[in-house]
Structure formats: C-alpha cells, structure tokens
Amino acid sequence: MATLRDVAREAxxxxxxxxxxxNGLGNVTAPTKAAVMAAVKKLNxxxxxxxxxxxxxxxxxxxxxxxxxxxxFFSEIIRGIDLVAHESGMHLLLGNMHGSTHETAAAIAAMRxxxxxxxxxxxxxxxxxxxxxxxxxxxxxxxxxxxxxxDLPFVAVDNYRGAYAxxxxxxxxxxxxxxxIAGPKHNRDARDRQRGFVDAMAKIAKISNxxxxxxxxxxxxxxxxxxxxxxxxxxxxxxxxxxxQMAVGLMAELANAGKSVPCDVLVAGFDDIPLARHLNPSxxxxxxxxxxxxxxxxxxxxxxxxxxxxxxASATILTPTLIARGTTGGAATxxxxxxxxxxxx
Amino acid sequence: MATLRDVAREAxxxxxxxxxxxNGLGNVTAPTKAAVMAAVKKLNxxxxxxxxxxxxxxxxxxxxxxxxxxxxFFSEIIRGIDLVAHESGMHLLLGNMHGSTHETAAAIAAMRxxxxxxxxxxxxxxxxxxxxxxxxxxxxxxxxxxxxxxDLPFVAVDNYRGAYAxxxxxxxxxxxxxxxIAGPKHNRDARDRQRGFVDAMAKIAKISNxxxxxxxxxxxxxxxxxxxxxxxxxxxxxxxxxxxQMAVGLMAELANAGKSVPCDVLVAGFDDIPLARHLNPSxxxxxxxxxxxxxxxxxxxxxxxxxxxxxxASATILTPTLIARGTTGGAATxxxxxxxxxxxx
DNA sequence: TTCGCCTGTGTAACCGGTTACGTTGTGAAC
DNA sequence: GTTCACAACGTAACCGGTTACACAGGCGAA
Numbered sequence: 001m002a003t004l005r006d007v008a009r010e011a012x013x014x015x016x017x018x019x020x021x022x023n024g025l026g027n028v029t030a031p032t033k034a035a036v037m038a039a040v041k042k043l044n045x046x047x048x049x050x051x052x053x054x055x056x057x058x059x060x061x062x063x064x065x066x067x068x069x070x071x072x073f074f075s076e077i078i079r080g081i082d083l084v085a086h087e088s089g090m091h092l093l094l095g096n097m098h099g100s101t102h103e104t105a106a107a108i109a110a111m112r113x114x115x116x117x118x119x120x121x122x123x124x125x126x127x128x129x130x131x132x133x134x135x136x137x138x139x140x141x142x143x144x145x146x147x148x149x150x151d152l153p154f155v156a157v158d159n160y161r162g163a164y165a166x167x168x169x170x171x172x173x174x175x176x177x178x179x180x181i182a183g184p185k186h187n188r189d190a191r192d193r194q195r196g197f198v199d200a201m202a203k204i205a206k207i208s209n210x211x212x213x214x215x216x217x218x219x220x221x222x223x224x225x226x227x228x229x230x231x232x233x234x235x236x237x238x239x240x241x242x243x244x245q246m247a248v249g250l251m252a253e254l255a256n257a258g259k260s261v262p263c264d265v266l267v268a269g270f271d272d273i274p275l276a277r278h279l280n281p282s283x284x285x286x287x288x289x290x291x292x293x294x295x296x297x298x299x300x301x302x303x304x305x306x307x308x309x310x311x312x313a314s315a316t317i318l319t320p321t322l323i324a325r326g327t328t329g330g331a332a333t334x335x336x337x338x339x340x341x342x343x344x345x
Numbered sequence: 346m347a348t349l350r351d352v353a354r355e356a357x358x359x360x361x362x363x364x365x366x367x368n369g370l371g372n373v374t375a376p377t378k379a380a381v382m383a384a385v386k387k388l389n390x391x392x393x394x395x396x397x398x399x400x401x402x403x404x405x406x407x408x409x410x411x412x413x414x415x416x417x418f419f420s421e422i423i424r425g426i427d428l429v430a431h432e433s434g435m436h437l438l439l440g441n442m443h444g445s446t447h448e449t450a451a452a453i454a455a456m457r458x459x460x461x462x463x464x465x466x467x468x469x470x471x472x473x474x475x476x477x478x479x480x481x482x483x484x485x486x487x488x489x490x491x492x493x494x495x496d497l498p499f500v501a502v503d504n505y506r507g508a509y510a511x512x513x514x515x516x517x518x519x520x521x522x523x524x525x526i527a528g529p530k531h532n533r534d535a536r537d538r539q540r541g542f543v544d545a546m547a548k549i550a551k552i553s554n555x556x557x558x559x560x561x562x563x564x565x566x567x568x569x570x571x572x573x574x575x576x577x578x579x580x581x582x583x584x585x586x587x588x589x590q591m592a593v594g595l596m597a598e599l600a601n602a603g604k605s606v607p608c609d610v611l612v613a614g615f616d617d618i619p620l621a622r623h624l625n626p627s628x629x630x631x632x633x634x635x636x637x638x639x640x641x642x643x644x645x646x647x648x649x650x651x652x653x654x655x656x657x658a659s660a661t662i663l664t665p666t667l668i669a670r671g672t673t674g675g676a677a678t679x680x681x682x683x684x685x686x687x688x689x690x
Numbered sequence: 691t692t693c694g695c696c697t698g699t700g701t702a703a704c705c706g707g708t709t710a711c712g713t714t715g716t717g718a719a720c
Numbered sequence: 721g722t723t724c725a726c727a728a729c730g731t732a733a734c735c736g737g738t739t740a741c742a743c744a745g746g747c748g749a750a
Contacts, residue, residue: 001457001480001482003735003736003737004736004737004738005736005737013699013700014699014700014701015700015701015736015737015738016699016700016701016702016738016739017698017699017700019737019738019739020698020699020738020739023738025739026697027697027698027699028698028699029697029698029699032698032699046454046457046458046480047457047458047736047737048457048458048735048736048737049455049457049458049459049737050395050398050399050404050458050459050735050736050737051399051458051705051735051736051737051738052458052736052737052738053395053705053737054395054396054399054704054705054706054707054735054736054737054738055704055705055736055737055738055739056705056737056738057705059395061438061459072417072420074420074423074424075417075419075420075423078419078420078423078439079419082439082441086441086443091438091439091440091455091459092438092439093406093436093437093438093439094423094427094436094437094438094439095436096427096431098431109391110394110436112346112391112392112393112394113391113392113393113394113395113396113397113706113707114394114395114406114436135346135391137346248623274620275619275620275623278593278620278623278624279623280625348705348706348707349706349707349708350706350707358729358730359729359730359731360706360707360708360730360731361708361709361729361730361731361732362728362729362730364707364708364709365708365709365728365729368708370709371727371728372727372728372729373728373729374727374728374729377728377729392706392707393705393706393707394707395705395706395707396705396706396707396708396735397706397707397708398707398735399705399706399707399708399734399735399736399737400706400707400708400709400734400735401707401708401735402735458736458737
C-alpha cells in the first residue's frame, strides 16, 4: 500500500507539500498540485485514516452502543443515525453490550481512540453505573434514556403521554373495564407506559387500581394474558398491551377462543411495528418514529462536536402519535395498503 | 486523557516496560507489573486504539458495507456478523453504499486504515466494477453475491434450488397453472429464482414458457399482479411470488376480490419474513436463514485474517428450506406460535 | 542596493502507542 | 575472580500522516 512518502517521492516534492496538495490547503502552485495528484492516481494512494486521526485528533466516526436488540427497532435506529451521519461524512462504529453490564463497560472502553463521540442506549442501566463507564471528555448522547441526575443530553420517547393518550382514546369509546398488559418490571419504557395508563384511568374515569396483567414484552407473555382473559377470570371490554408484540400474542389467543376483535373486546398496542397494520383486524397502536430517535440523537451529537452548545435543546422528547385501526373499530387500514420500506431481498 | 507515557512516569518505569506490563508480555517482574497496573487504575488509562492499530498494523475491526437495505434483512445480517465478531473481539464499522455506485467506491475507500477486512454486499454491481473498487490487499468476503470470474470468497443463498424446490412442491400438489411473479430484472437473486421456477416447470411437468408476471420485490408490485389475476386474464391455480413482500400484496388483492386462499388458489413466497407466519392464512415460503449468511461470512473472513487458507470452502452456498403453511393448505402454523426474536422495546 | 514581506516548499517534531535492540545486573559455571 | 547466559528494563526508531517553523527566492518600496 502506497504511503504519503511514496507519493511525495514520486511527485518529487516533500511530504508536507504532498499533504497540503491532497488536502487542498493553500500555498501550493497549480503545477505542483497537479504533479502530486498524478502521483496519487498512479500509486492509487488512499490516505491511512488511522494515522490521520492520530494527529488530527478526530476520527470522523461515532460509536453506537446498543443493547441486545434485534429486529425492526434496531435497524430503524441505525437507519436514522446513518442518514444524518452520512450527510456529514461520519462513520458508524457499532458496539453491542450484549445485555451484560460488564460488556457495556468493555464496549465503551473499546471505543477510546476510535470515535469522536458516542450514542448510547442503556435501557436497563442505573445512571450511577453509566457515569462510571462514560468518559466525560467524550461527547455522548443517550438514546431513549432520561439521564435524570446526570447532566447528559438525551433523546427519549414520551411513553407516559403516549400511554395516557391511548387510554384516553379507549375511555372515549366508552370502555371502562380496560386491562393493561404490562412490560418487564425493570424496564423504564414499560414502567412509564404503565404509569400513563394508571393515571389516565384515575384522572379521566376516576378508576383507581385498574386491572394490570404481567408481561415481558414477548409475544408469548401476551398470549398468556390472553388465556387468562378468555378463561373469564377478569371482565374486560378493552385490552391495552404495553407493546405490539404482546398484542399480537393476545389477539392470536383471543381468536383461538372464538372471541371477536373489536366486537367482543377492543385491543391496542404500542410501537407500531410493521406487522401491526397487517394483522387481521389491523392493530390500533401508538406510533413511535424510531428512526427519528436515531437521527435526532445524531444531530445533537454533531452539534456538540461542532462546539455548539445545545442549551435548552439538550433533551428531546419525541411524542408518539395514535394510529387508530381495526382493533378498536377505528379507521381500518385497507389491506392493500403499501408498507413503507424496501423489500428484504 | 492519560497516555502511556503518563502511566510510565507515574509508575516510575519506561514506556516499553509499561507497554509490556499492560499487554501481559513476558520479561516484567510481578512488582513492576503491579506498579504499572496501579498507575493504570489511578489515571484510568485506556490504550488509544488508533495509535495502537498504527503500529500493530491491525485494527481489530471489520468493515461491513451494505446497500440501502432496511428492515429485518439488514438487522439479521448484522446480528449474524456481530455474533461471530464479538466472540473474536472484533468491532464492526458500518458503511452504506446508499444505492449508488459512486458511494460504493467512497465507502470502500473510506475503510482503508480503519479495518482489517471487509464484508461487502453489492447486489446490483457488475463484477468488473467491484474489482476496481476493492483493494486486493484487503481480505474481503462477499455477501449474497457469487463473484463468478473474480476469485473472491463469498457466501450466497441457493436461490435457484430454493425456487426449484418450491415449484416442485406446488406441482406435487397437482397444480399445473402456476404463475410466477418475478423480481427486478437486474437483480441476481430474482433472476436465479425465476430460472429455478422455469426449469422445474419444464423438467418435472414438461411445461415450457410458464406464465410470469413482472414485479420488483415491492408489496405494490405484488398487488398489481394480483389485480391482473382476479381480472381473469390468466388462469392460475397457484401463484409463486419471488419474495414474501409481493406475496403479501398479492394476498391482500385476492382477499379484496373475494378469492379464497388456499381454496381457490395456492400462494407461495420466498424469504420467510417475520410477517409470513402472521398472515391469514399463514404464508408458505422458502426460509432463508439470513443471520447465517452474516455469521458464515464473518467466520470465513476471520479464517482468512488468521492466515488460514479457505481452500474448497471459499464459497458457501446456503440452501433455503421449505416452510409449508396455510396458503398451500399445508401444515398451518397455529396462530399462537411464538415468533423468535426479541421485543422491539 | 538594501531591507522587508510574502509565497511556495522543505525539515522535522509531533500524535500515542509497539518493539528491535542495547544496556545493566544477577547467578551459575569455569 | 572471570566469563558467560539470561532476565529485566530503558532508549529510540518506527507506524503514516499533519503541521509549526525554517528557509529560499521574488518583488516592491525606501
């Protein structure tokens, strides 16, 4: 592989001149520059970004550290980040904390010297731990995590208001026996959604201690809740699942038991996964624009890297929007609707 | 940020000794090593990977260059790659060619000095162009691309045999008027699938020139094909779409027209996207284990990086497996089946 | 003519690690 | 007591770029 010295020798100039010519800095005559460029072409020289980043003290790369997340959520976040990063010529270095606290520390440490900034999504991590791992000198934006006491910029989804709005909508349809299927206990999103549900029930319908079934965001846990419901243990005219996956499991179980949605019971989810609109009936849900989460965070990071101060914009809260579909008898999306996104092949 | 010299000074040793102690090389007494380690802790020193990779001439990073792919396909590939990379302590640098040839060259060039090897998925690129862009000195494995004349290792899906097998299965059910919805003309996968279909029809049922409708892998193009079919332009007892997305669009259109699947017509797809099992009826399809594609490629790359020769294993072909579901009246998967994969939140 | 000043270019010191090689000191063998 | 081998450690060169600074030459003004 050709180095800058090779190019300089070939062009008959010094490395300094070659560097200046290549980087388009001033103080190089046109003929000299042409000679350097010819040498570059001839040796097909590509600057060694590792070496360059050593002196420039910037890598044009941001580290993205995500938990063990697969599926649409993961790829949408990356897509949002990439969209913005690409415009600014930044690269993405992926780190995975694989669900373990120890790995999280390792993933963050491994980024040193490789990245200019960090985008971290630590769903189940305590803020104190997080601040131990994070390098204060490395600009960092948190994804889907309210840093609270920590003074770190973040972008998050307003799960509370989303759940509140969905509950309000169900109540507005006259439902009163609304059952909530909760997410994992330790998960912040799940807790906020549950709070939103409980508060809406209390404030709007004056119902305290509404029915809540346990769940863990998995399809199977939604199915379990469904089995409890069809056994008639719990009267319900509507079910609000803390995410779409559980709603899917729930609906399958209801269908097995001959229960009709939305005639016998309304169903609502949260997230608007691509599957939601294809269910039969299609699923009413709160739409979270996941790619926006990534792109917003990346934009914030870029501004920090440019030395701008975020000021009041150091925290961004994205509000989800309600998508009324068939499971609440709402505007059923025609089955022929065309899903956004490219084909998988 | 503390450097190695800081650590050495703090521990009262030379940089060489500090480096040896930290990297666990021999020739360091226990007390010296302890002193160095104490200094490391005190200054919380983390080696600068950029500088390290400059001398070591390895970065412990592989570049992953993908086309503009979103959704499940994208994330499954990454997941497969990450699984293997993580075990070997390798990092992933993401590059996106954003669908343009020019960007592809840029993405590859930007990797120089940042990565030890490359995983590239260039679905619509001509081999000649590819060889221009690729650095022969940089170990590269191609994803889902048979390099043909180029002598590059690759891992691909046997689209031909998959399509052949699916067609064979439809024929075995007594179908004879099988219509194929093709994918984009320039797409290799699509072409191979079409060939598999045509050959199976010819060899097994002695039917030449079977009916083929155009498509582009999008849901909408599947719906268009569906509209043609319900207008009765073309007699059909089965439809084999070149991917699942188109099958989804097709089925929606058939349902709109009151056609019953599988009573009036059988439907089959290709890919087994997560949605497939949730359709009503559930979709018969060829299952492609996408994560395997990524993990296999990564394993091949690792072997090359370790200096092993791949020998005969320089090309890996993954064979898809037929999943018979409701749309062919086959073993309908119970609706309550639990989907694999984590929840999106 | 001499003194600046400005422009184009070269020299060499970095960036933060790794490592070849040289130096020192210790104990065993003679 | 020498000699030698070997282990522990230090010095400095290097990886491949960037860039502060020095330097040479050309030009206009005094």
